[in-house]
Amino acid sequence: MAPLRMPERLRIELSSKSFGTIFSGDPKANAEHVLKLIKSRHPPKVIIVGDFTLKVFSDSGFHPDLGIFDKRTKRSAFVGPNDFNEKISNPAGQITDEAVAAIRRLLSAPLPSTLFVEGEEDLLALPAIVQAPKGSFIIYGLPGEGIVVVTADKKTKEKINDLISQFERTS
Numbered sequence: 001m002a003p004l005r006m007p008e009r010l011r012i013e014l015s016s017k018s019f020g021t022i023f024s025g026d027p028k029a030n031a032e033h034v035l036k037l038i039k040s041r042h043p044p045k046v047i048i049v050g051d052f053t054l055k056v057f058s059d060s061g062f063h064p065d066l067g068i069f070d071k072r073t074k075r076s077a078f079v080g081p082n083d084f085n086e087k088i089s090n091p092a093g094q095i096t097d098e099a100v101a102a103i104r105r106l107l108s109a110p111l112p113s114t115l116f117v118e119g120e121e122d123l124l125a126l127p128a129i130v131q132a133p134k135g136s137f138i139i140y141g142l143p144g145e146g147i148v149v150v151t152a153d154k155k156t157k158e159k160i161n162d163l164i165s166q167f168e169r170t171s
Contacts, residue, residue, distance in 0.1 A: 003094040004167035006123060011093075019129070019159065020150030022142060027056045030147040034139060035062055037149065045107060045136035049125040053141040063112045064139070066103070068124050070117040084116035085109070092120040095167065100127045107131055125150070129160045 023030040035057075038046060046064040048054045054067045069084075086106060090099045099117070103124065106113040117124065125140045132138060132152040142148050150156060 002170040003091060003096040004164065005094050005170050006167055010163065010166060019156055020138075020148050022146050022148050024146035027052070027147070028060070031056045031060045031062070034137075034147060034149055035060060038062075038137065041135075041137075043135050043137040043151070044133040047107075047125075047128045047132060047136065047138045049121055049128060049138065049140040053139060053147060056147075057139070065112055066106050066128070067112075067114040068103070068117060068121045068128065069114065070119065070121040072120075083114065085113040087116045087118065090117045090119040090121065090124065093123070094119075094170070095123050095127055095164070099124055100131070103127050104131050107133075126160050126164055130157055130164070 023033050045066065047066045047068070048057055048064040049068045051069045051071060054064075054069050057064065058067075086102050088096070088098050088102050090096045102115055106115055115121075115124075125138055129138050129150055129152050134152055134154065134157075136152040138150040138152060140148050140150075
């Protein structure tokens with residue numbers, strides 16, 4: 001099927017809206033706070049979307065159940081992981097069926113996995129929230145703001161499904 005494209009009217013809403021808790025300030029200190037939260041809550045899965053955020057946690061010795069990256073940050077090349085379990089294509093501003101299927105598949109893997117995205121991974125936090133087991137944490141960076149931690153609960157999944165339903169199928 002053709003990818004889902006984010007309509008322009010949602011661009012501002014998604015870029016300024018957080019669906020979870022924002023940890024502002026020093027990235028390393030943010031990671032330490034989030035790691036304490038992970039240790040206290042024991043989420044069934046932890047998913048990290050974004051190169052910089054994935055690196056900050058990796059540098060702290062933490063490896064998520066699923067890491068999603070594209071070797072870019074703030075539209076510039078980024079030296080991140082070279083190893084990955086799966087590689088997919090996902091154009092900027094879109095969500096492909098291939099990406100959704102890969103997220104679903106890798107979340108069911110028994111070991112931590114990484115997904116390398118040719119294109120852009122930013123919007124893949126949305127299907128990750130929907131696909132994650134209830135209670136899971138989805139973590140991503142919000143440029144200029146900090147690290148966002150979203151809990152994949154029923155209410156958040158419903159909000160995300162509503163947003164995705166407003167995307168347009170490309171032809």
